[in-house]
Amino acid sequence: MMMGLLAFESNQGLWNSGYYSQLFGIGGVMVTVAILWLSTGYFGGIGAPFAPYFWPYLAQLPKKKERKRPVRVYMDGCFDLMHYGHANALRQAKLLGDQLVVGVVSDEEIVANKGPPVLSMEERLTLVSGLKWVDEVIPNAPYEITEEFMNTLFNKYNIDYIIHGDDPCLLPDGTDAYALAKKVGRYKQIKRTEGVSSTDIVGRILLTFKQKEAGSMEATTDANVAVNQNTGADTYDKVKSQLSNFLPTSRRIMQFSNGQAPLPGARVVYIDGAFDLFHAGHVEILRIARQLGDFLLVGVHDDQAIRDRRGYRPIMHLHERTLSVLACRYVDEVIIGAPWEVSRDMITTFNISLVVHGTVTEGSSVVGIDPYAVPKSMGIFQTITSPKPITTVSVATRIIDNHEAYKKRNLKKKASEDRYYTQKKFVSGD
Numbered sequence: 529m530m531m532g533l534l535a536f537e538s539n540q541g542l543w544n545s546g547y548y549s550q551l552f553g554i555g556g557v558m559v560t561v562a563i564l565w566l567s568t569g570y571f572g573g574i575g576a577p578f579a580p581y582f583w584p585y586l587a588q589l590p591k592k593k594e595r596k597r598p599v600r601v602y603m604d605g606c607f608d609l610m611h612y613g614h615a616n617a618l619r620q621a622k623l624l625g626d627q628l629v630v631g632v633v634s635d636e637e638i639v640a641n642k643g644p645p646v647l648s649m650e651e652r653l654t655l656v657s658g659l660k661w662v663d664e665v666i667p668n669a670p671y672e673i674t675e676e677f678m679n680t681l682f683n684k685y686n687i688d689y690i691i692h693g694d695d696p697c698l699l700p701d702g703t704d705a706y707a708l709a710k711k712v713g714r715y716k717q718i719k720r721t722e723g724v725s726s727t728d729i730v731g732r733i734l735l736t737f738k739q740k741e742a743g744s745m746e747a748t749t750d751a752n753v754a755v756n757q758n759t760g761a762d763t764y765d766k767v768k769s770q771l772s773n774f775l776p777t778s779r780r781i782m783q784f785s786n787g788q789a790p791l792p793g794a795r796v797v798y799i800d801g802a803f804d805l806f807h808a809g810h811v812e813i814l815r816i817a818r819q820l821g822d823f824l825l826v827g828v829h830d831d832q833a834i835r836d837r838r839g840y841r842p843i844m845h846l847h848e849r850t851l852s853v854l855a856c857r858y859v860d861e862v863i864i865g866a867p868w869e870v871s872r873d874m875i876t877t878f879n880i881s882l883v884v885h886g887t888v889t890e891g892s893s894v895v896g897i898d899p900y901a902v903p904k905s906m907g908i909f910q911t912i913t914s915p916k917p918i919t920t921v922s923v924a925t926r927i928i929d930n931h932e933a934y935k936k937r938n939l940k941k942k943a944s945e946d947r948y949y950t951q952k953k954f955v956s957g958d
């Protein structure tokens with residue numbers, strides 16, 4: 529089913545490098561994704577946004593017996609350091625059509641326009657393809673949406689609408705990058721997610737980690753941030769709260785959720801972790817875990833639990849990490865603030881059949897306590913080989929290794945981010 533959903537009609541050639549089989553060849557089946565889209569198919573057929581307040585208008589339109597071809601929408605991005613803001617943008621884009629095609633900007637184009645990307649093309653493709661709202665991916669999309677590329681989208685990829693956020697996107701000559709699409713009535717806008725950006729996350733990483741010696745990285749505890757900056761014990765929180773404007777709402781969590789309980793007789797698989805700086809390694813391990821059963825329950829540890837074990841706070845806080853995990857197509861349900869130790873009570877409550885854990889982990893500063901002692905004693909514990917060696921720390925390290933380059937890039941971007949926030953007005957949509 530997933531093969532069908534993600535099948536490439538005209539750009540198979542782009543997948544010659546093996547991404548296709550690598551990403552989807554094992555056939556992680558997620559029926560829920562397909563079911564979700566069936567429910568929007570009818571409305572999508574006439575190109576209207578699927579929102580309850582459009583229903584009265586729809587009722588007045590003549591009903592067509594013949595179902596039109598699905599509405600295909602396109603959105604692009606660099607998706608470097610992908611976060612739930614990207615996920616939310618793609619979720620909103622998906623609501624404007626039936627099939628969402630996502631262009632992922634090439635490494636070369638990112639280097640030329642913004643400086644070196646933190647994540648490789650392959651990692652960025654894994655992350656984007658792992659989102660439950662994404663149907664197709666176009667690798668190596670151009671950074672600037674040229675007239676030529678726009679025509680390719682319309683004619684080769686059968687794109688009906690190009691989607692972009694409410695922040696302006698200007699070409700180097702100062703003109704609107706989407707002018708052409710707007711002129712031909714094939715542009716739609718979505719509301720930008722409040723309070724998160726890659727720039728903000730890079731800032732948090734630089735704040736949390738400091739490079740002590742070349743090649744090695746050490747977590748900065750709250751105490752030595754205070755000492756280094758000599759400004760008091762709560763500096764860290766103050767700085768961090770300035771960086772993060774994210775206001776989590778229960779509505780957003782609902783929008784990201786599948787809202788489905790396991791079907792009767794389902795085999796529930798449980799995996800837990802911090803899932804900080806959600807990366808391609810997370811997507812891969814979740815995909816494998818999902819294949820071991822019918823329902824994947826993910827435990828996301830709270831900020832304090834992580835700090836107690838690892839000696840530093842996660843870069844993304846609990847609700848942000850929850851959204852990133854929920855956005856992954858392999859995930860069925862999340863326990864927000866899961867206990868560190870898997871208890872017998874939990875196993876009973878959620879009817880967990882199997883508890884899994886990857887071989888690549890961040891490590892814990894607390895030794896002696898095995899959080900998986902209970903599932904091990906019950907014979908329902910399994911270690912799975914992590915397919916990728918990436919960790920949160922390794923992603924953070926890449927950023928710190930290029931600290932100066934990122935700092936420059938960050939300052940530049942920060943200025944435009946700040947401008948966006950000061951000039952920001954209310955935009956409808958969610």
Ligand SMILES: *[C@@H]1O[C@H](CO)[C@@H](O)[C@H](O)[C@H]1NC(C)=O
Nearest residue numbers: 791792793794795796879881
């Ligand atoms: C609990 O999980 C097992 C699979 O391990 C399944 O056979 C059983 O039906 C489930 N119980 C319920 C009540 O769904």
